[in-house]
Amino acid sequence: MIVWLNGTFGAGKTTAAHELLDLLPGSTLYDPELLGSGLRLMLPAKRLEEIDDYQDLPSWRRMVVDTAAALLTEVPGPLVTPMTLLRQEYRDEIFGSLAARRIPVQHVLLHAEETILRERIARRAEPPGGAPEAQASVRRWCLEHLGPYADALEWITGDAHVVDTSRLTPRQTAEQVAEAVRTGAGVCDIVQTPQPTAETIAAGVLLFDSQDRVLLVDPTYKPGWEFPGGIVEPGEPPARAGVREVAEELGIRLPRAPRLLVVDWEAPKPPGFGGLRLLFDGGTLTEERIRTLLLPGAELRAWRFVTEPEAEDMLPPVRWNRLRWALRAREGGCPLHLEAGVPVG
Incomplete structure (x- = not known):
């Protein structure tokens, strides 16, 4: 099983995910962002210039599913996946492919008020020694995604179980997510269409x-x-x-x-x-x-x-x-x- 923690930057996905590992026995952190980083290193610069985000790469979306399936042969699960997913067609492709492999997904949205998101992004911690220009660029990039996040809220809230993190600590957020997992909240009821193995x-x-x-x-x-x-x-x-x-x-x-x-x-x-x-x-x-x-x-x-x-x-x-x-x-x-x-x- 996968517990997919959705939400924009500043919602607390990563910190809550680490806390959640203590609350869900056998769970493993699965961060698809690492797959995007790997593709950025392997793909030609010309191909990367054609996209705005590594999620736009069909290879990344396929790798998310393939890697999840591979991980679940090594660990008992669930996989805790803190990953922003704002485009509904990408959600369809990834969650549908997981369903085809009989991997259930519980979709949880970590939501916070915009003023709080902006405050969190402004004080976002960066690795020691990071260039100030690079840090400012990352914050600017996070702020630019608040608009697309607001636009995506309608379909995400219709699909996911919502946890409002505006006034919660990471531990409190994880406790609410763990309770949602136990009660089956946010289960994506997608038809399981077996993947073809031939024409x-x-x-x-x-x-x-x-x-x-x-x-x-x-x-x-x-x-x-x-x-x-x-x-x-x-x-x-x-x-x-x-x-x-x-x-x-x-x-x-x-x-x-x-x-x-x-x-x-x-x-x-x-x-x-x-x-x-x-x-x-x-x-x-x-x-x-x-x-x-x-x-x-x-x-x-x-x-x-x-x-x-x-x-x-x-x-x-x-x-x-x-x-x-x-x-x-x-x-x-x-x-x-x-x-x-x-x-x-």
């Missing part, structure tokens, strides 16, 4: 409203918006898999097998294995049916009907290409064969 076949279903807008869903276990659907089980017909996934995810039972729109070959890109991606036309939903859409909290955070231009802003390029050709196939009445999102022939 897969996935079936997505496009559903439309009366304005011909397409339905997208926001999974809790991975970043970005997606189409309803999922992996085809061994021996399962792809169209039937799409029907099954729509019923499981949204509570909608399609009356007939959906019509194929595109078959897209997705190239393997480590750590992914690629495979065939199929999109089917699930037809137009009535207003009554739309009102009965379910939203399983462990799997989907939200759903939304969007226009084609809106979808372009919401989907990653590979899914966007797949969607736009599927819409063309729907208009033309003939399925298309794609390779890496590009029509063949």
Whole structure:
């Protein structure tokens, strides 16, 4: 298990984490910041110039999960992880990948009033002998993150158990976190999707409203918006898999097998294995049916009907290409064969 201590700089994550080690038997401190420091030493300067934060590195996010899994083969756990995590899509990717490895996460937000955060950052202790310019730069960097933290509070407080550290000592904070761990507060109820070990076949279903807008869903276990659907089980017909996934995810039972729109070959890109991606036309939903859409909290955070231009802003390029050709196939009445999102022939 992982006890993830979230919060901005000055909330007291590191000091509370060290105190927490005394209160949780078998616990080990796991600081993903060390992975970021290592990547800064190993990656070319040109690559580092392309990012603002090491969390923007896909390699860092993968290493956070892989290292946690490796550590839990050496120690009993839990892992106490003091790490600021403000971008919801990064939370989805990391916590979803941990869930896929059957590693549960208890997400705890250490929060403090902004005036107190500013006071703590101002008196932040620096290593002896540190250059005053460097110390000032670090404090400035911490202060600059107060705005993004405030912006992220809505989704974090909806996801995590909150401990207000404004008037608590580090020990008191750790005691409250330990009690939250004992009672199961902040457990992230994310669907556990096994990581593929080979190429897969996935079936997505496009559903439309009366304005011909397409339905997208926001999974809790991975970043970005997606189409309803999922992996085809061994021996399962792809169209039937799409029907099954729509019923499981949204509570909608399609009356007939959906019509194929595109078959897209997705190239393997480590750590992914690629495979065939199929999109089917699930037809137009009535207003009554739309009102009965379910939203399983462990799997989907939200759903939304969007226009084609809106979808372009919401989907990653590979899914966007797949969607736009599927819409063309729907208009033309003939399925298309794609390779890496590009029509063949």
